[in-house]
Amino acid sequence: MRLRLARYADDAAHAGAIFIMAAAVVFLVLPLLVAITLSFDARDYLGTFPPPAFSTRWYIRFFSDSYFITGLKFSLVLATVSALVSAAIGVGAAVAIDSYTRHLRNLLTSAFLSPLVVPGVVVGFALLIFYARIGLSDGFLRLLGGHVLVTFPYVLRTTLASLRGIPSSLPQAALSLGANERRAFWTITFPLARAGIVAGAIFAFAFSLDDVAMTLFLTDPHHYTLPVALISMMYANFDLTIAAVAVLLVASTLVLMICLDWLVGLDRVVGAGVYRA
Amino acid sequence: MLILLPAVFVLVALLILPLANIALESIRLFVPGHVGAASDAPYTLQNYTELLRPAYLRYFLDTFRISLIASMLALSVGYPIAYYLVRRAGPRLRRIWITGLVALIFLSILVRVYAVALTFGPTGFGTEIAAVLDISPNGGTYLEIMIIAGLMHFLVPMAALSLIATIQNINPRLFEAALALGAARTVAYLTVMLPLSARGILAAFMLCYTFCISAFVIPMVLGKGRVLFVSNLIYSRYGEVGDYPGGAAISIVMLILSVLLVYVVTQAAGSRWEKV
Amino acid sequence: MSDPIVVLRNVTKRYGRINAVDDVSFEVGKGETVALLGPSGCGKTTTLRIIAGFVGPEEGEVLIGGRDMRGVRPYERNIGLVFQDYALFPHMSVAQNVAYGLRQRRFERSKVVQRTADMLALVRLADLGERRPGELSGGQQQRVALARALATNPEVVLLDEPLSALDAKLREELRSELKDILRAVGSTTIFVTHDQEEAMSLAERIVVMQAGAVAQEGSPAEIYGAPRTRFVAEFIGRSNWFSGTLCPAISHGLREFKTRQGVALKVADRDDRAAGGWSLCIRPERVFVRKAADTAPPGAAWDNELPGTVTAVTYLGSEVRYAISLASGEVVSAIERNQDQPLHPPGTPCVICFSSRDSMLVADAG
Numbered sequence A: 001m002r003l004r005l006a007r008y009a010d011d012a013a014h015a016g017a018i019f020i021m022a023a024a025v026v027f028l029v030l031p032l033l034v035a036i037t038l039s040f041d042a043r044d045y046l047g048t049f050p051p052p053a054f055s056t057r058w059y060i061r062f063f064s065d066s067y068f069i070t071g072l073k074f075s076l077v078l079a080t081v082s083a084l085v086s087a088a089i090g091v092g093a094a095v096a097i098d099s100y101t102r103h104l105r106n107l108l109t110s111a112f113l114s115p116l117v118v119p120g121v122v123v124g125f126a127l128l129i130f131y132a133r134i135g136l137s138d139g140f141l142r143l144l145g146g147h148v149l150v151t152f153p154y155v156l157r158t159t160l161a162s163l164r165g166i167p168s169s170l171p172q173a174a175l176s177l178g179a180n181e182r183r184a185f186w187t188i189t190f191p192l193a194r195a196g197i198v199a200g201a202i203f204a205f206a207f208s209l210d211d212v213a214m215t216l217f218l219t220d221p222h223h224y225t226l227p228v229a230l231i232s233m234m235y236a237n238f239d240l241t242i243a244a245v246a247v248l249l250v251a252s253t254l255v256l257m258i259c260l261d262w263l264v265g266l267d268r269v270v271g272a273g274v275y276r277a
Numbered sequence B: 001m002l003i004l005l006p007a008v009f010v011l012v013a014l015l016i017l018p019l020a021n022i023a024l025e026s027i028r029l030f031v032p033g034h035v036g037a038a039s040d041a042p043y044t045l046q047n048y049t050e051l052l053r054p055a056y057l058r059y060f061l062d063t064f065r066i067s068l069i070a071s072m073l074a075l076s077v078g079y080p081i082a083y084y085l086v087r088r089a090g091p092r093l094r095r096i097w098i099t100g101l102v103a104l105i106f107l108s109i110l111v112r113v114y115a116v117a118l119t120f121g122p123t124g125f126g127t128e129i130a131a132v133l134d135i136s137p138n139g140g141t142y143l144e145i146m147i148i149a150g151l152m153h154f155l156v157p158m159a160a161l162s163l164i165a166t167i168q169n170i171n172p173r174l175f176e177a178a179l180a181l182g183a184a185r186t187v188a189y190l191t192v193m194l195p196l197s198a199r200g201i202l203a204a205f206m207l208c209y210t211f212c213i214s215a216f217v218i219p220m221v222l223g224k225g226r227v228l229f230v231s232n233l234i235y236s237r238y239g240e241v242g243d244y245p246g247g248a249a250i251s252i253v254m255l256i257l258s259v260l261l262v263y264v265v266t267q268a269a270g271s272r273w274e275k276v
Numbered sequence C: 001m002s003d004p005i006v007v008l009r010n011v012t013k014r015y016g017r018i019n020a021v022d023d024v025s026f027e028v029g030k031g032e033t034v035a036l037l038g039p040s041g042c043g044k045t046t047t048l049r050i051i052a053g054f055v056g057p058e059e060g061e062v063l064i065g066g067r068d069m070r071g072v073r074p075y076e077r078n079i080g081l082v083f084q085d086y087a088l089f090p091h092m093s094v095a096q097n098v099a100y101g102l103r104q105r106r107f108e109r110s111k112v113v114q115r116t117a118d119m120l121a122l123v124r125l126a127d128l129g130e131r132r133p134g135e136l137s138g139g140q141q142q143r144v145a146l147a148r149a150l151a152t153n154p155e156v157v158l159l160d161e162p163l164s165a166l167d168a169k170l171r172e173e174l175r176s177e178l179k180d181i182l183r184a185v186g187s188t189t190i191f192v193t194h195d196q197e198e199a200m201s202l203a204e205r206i207v208v209m210q211a212g213a214v215a216q217e218g219s220p221a222e223i224y225g226a227p228r229t230r231f232v233a234e235f236i237g238r239s240n241w242f243s244g245t246l247c248p249a250i251s252h253g254l255r256e257f258k259t260r261q262g263v264a265l266k267v268a269d270r271d272d273r274a275a276g277g278w279s280l281c282i283r284p285e286r287v288f289v290r291k292a293a294d295t296a297p298p299g300a301a302w303d304n305e306l307p308g309t310v311t312a313v314t315y316l317g318s319e320v321r322y323a324i325s326l327a328s329g330e331v332v333s334a335i336e337r338n339q340d341q342p343l344h345p346p347g348t349p350c351v352i353c354f355s356s357r358d359s360m361l362v363a364d365a366g
Helices: A002-039 A057-064 A066-098 A102-116 A120-134 A139-164 A169-176 A181-210 A213-218 A226-236 A241-263 A266-270 B002-026 B046-051 B054-088 B091-106 B109-120 B126-133 B140-168 B172-180 B185-196 B198-213 B217-222 B230-241 B244-273 C044-052 C094-104 C109-122 C138-150 C168-185 C196-202 C220-225 C230-235
Strands: C006-015 C018-028 C033-037 C059-064 C079-082 C156-160 C189-193 C205-210 C213-218 C240-251 C254-259 C264-268 C276-282 C288-291 C304-315 C319-326 C331-337 C349-354 C360-363
Touching: A002 A241, A002 B054, A002 B109, A002 B140, A002 B185, A057 A066, A057 A241, A066 A102, A066 A139, A066 A181, A066 A226, A066 B002, A102 A139, A102 B002, A120 A139, A120 A213, A120 B002, A120 B230, A120 B244, A139 A181, A139 A213, A139 B002, A169 A181, A169 C079, A181 A226, A181 A241, A213 A226, A213 B230, A226 A241, A226 B109, A226 B217, A241 B091, A241 B109, B002 B244, B046 B054, B046 B244, B054 B091, B054 B140, B054 B198, B054 B230, B091 B140, B109 B140, B109 B217, B126 B140, B140 B198, B140 B217, B172 B185, B185 B198, B198 B244, B217 B230, B230 B244, C006 C044, C018 C044, C018 C059, C018 C213, C033 C044, C033 C196, C044 C059, C044 C079, C044 C156, C044 C189, C079 C138, C094 C109, C094 C138, C109 C138, C109 C168, C138 C168, C168 C196, C189 C196, C196 C220, C205 C220, C205 C230, C213 C220, C213 C230, C230 C276, C230 C360, C240 C264, C254 C276, C288 C331, C304 C331, C319 C349
Parallel strands: C033 C189, C033 C205, C079 C156, C156 C189
Antiparallel strands: C006 C018, C006 C059, C205 C213, C240 C254, C240 C276, C254 C264, C276 C360, C288 C349, C304 C319, C304 C349, C319 C331
């Protein structure tokens, strides 16, 4: 009897898990589908779902508005530069940290990952006032500083993980074969850590592109990013242009993901754990 | 080492100094009408004591309360998903799910918040859902529900991915040993797997909770100005009133809370389960 | 030794308060193969790494090719190193791996190509040059690692547990191959192992290490037949022990040994060894078991017989092992080659026999 009850409990739990997963799928995907559908709404106002007819007016509206396009271009430039600078800084730091002993390594890692712990608003606000105090007024540099600060920890983290996966015997073998420390790094360590570095740079790019909280404090009328433009638009008039942007962003995210998978393999991003299945 | 220098420079110049600066700013007096504290303003703790007033305390409490609900819900949903994907799902299904979850995380924050606003707001299914729950679709409670929904849209993927990593590192043989010893799946699960993943669960919870209390865009868009999180308070202080010292004080409090949270939970997770 | 290639003199390496390597000295001559043998933690790998240049000793000196290696980096020495995990570069092909050392030392291109091909032919992997290390079996990877280490014609080749990552059968196969390759190249070799069979079969001289210090140094025959300490006797081969007192000589080369149990044994030894407390070691392979009821076979060479009872028999195919409990109380093991002789079941009263010439005396404090 006990065994039968146990089996029912198991089956129930199993069914419950499946149900939760299905509900989760619906919950996570439905809003995106709604947004995508509404982006093709033919009405020129925000009406209830579902739309009666379809058109691409919102896309046209987006691309013809120089306010958004300027923001888009700026966002892309800022994200690219941030990613590159973060990569350079992050890789250097990772290589240095990897060569230290455990305690120093943990300390430095925590220190350099700390920007991720500080809320975006606080970073933005603090930088705003600080820039004013030291008199930094260049719009691009102000934003670049903030973006590099919050994105280089990602590069650091993924690069460190990559470096830890390289057995220490490999660079030692290179040394024993006649390569000095610098050449051993560039011919052995760097190529093997490349996956981690690229993954980190891609994260840096994506999170820079997407940042709102901090960026909101640091923009000015001549230097603003696409998310900031969209937010101000959301407050002004909440219409479906943003839905069109949403679809475009979903598409570009997919492209980014495919790049990441092709370069690095998504399994590696998440990791396979110590025990395989 | 020299190559560490750029990172050190970034950390000091762009984080430590600015934080020290607002710490300083937070203890200076703000005179309404000015932008920020005057350069000769006297030192005071007024900005902090003001926060203890019910009007402001309410925002803190709202933030913590809503964050707690959202985090716990996210974990209850995320854990079964993570468990199923690691232990029961075939490699193809697992790949699809992980790709999907990672894609969601990459997706723009604005897009997701906006999509939630469209779907669960008045233009979407808002009126229907509110009717089922017997509350007004424009009331504060429903706004809170929307914020929780928006938060969960972020938390569930984060929690699931984080828990996948944890569960993967638990030896499956332990579970099998429990089964062989006569425990039903559910029992074996509760008595063996859950305690072993406790640390990971705590870490995932911490991840979610810190995300929630520092949330800015989600409450800003979904709260429609009527439900505010602490971060929105900072923005309004700066943007609408020019009260830099006030904003600075809230920022410092937020910062200390975030750091404390991280520290406390890591310690708790470490000390209690270290013996396992 | 005339002009040894590698010289270690009083080398000491400290970690905290422990001497990982404690006053170690030995020499390796040109073309010689020496094994550093000992249990894990005895300092053999650290010694190897000191010779390679990854670790610097606190005291003592290391000379390679007559040059003092103090302050000399690994890449400035001309060594070949084979790591325990092979350390093949996964992002390069086999050929690129082998050529790596040649490239780093700026050999000209044609020479690099030729030498790489020669090395791959030497280890019999000539047509696997374009593969990645990940596609090769363990045995093949080991050979690539060897080819890579030998390519630059190093003054000394260092191997860290070269065969420990392989299973037993493969290990035996590769052992003889390794020996052939090293001999063909004529290299001076030092390798580290915890496997005494490996040390005995590959090395011309063995340095047995214990707790950071050298316990004994000598040829395999010397180490096996004349161990200087209890540790060495037990680490190489199996052993039976009797503790007791060495008495004055019976005749030239023959002395009496009285065990603690009061049994008198004959041992062959130098006349000048001091009387007093010693441990007597007899290898189980030199102990013969016969039923108490049987008589000794004619012409038997042993002059020691002790009565006892068989307590266990283990049939291992190629050999038979006995555990015997002696009347005087000790437990002795005997190993006989399997020649289809009838086995003595447990409980059989028996007599163990051994020759005084097979006796080895070791200082009491092992």
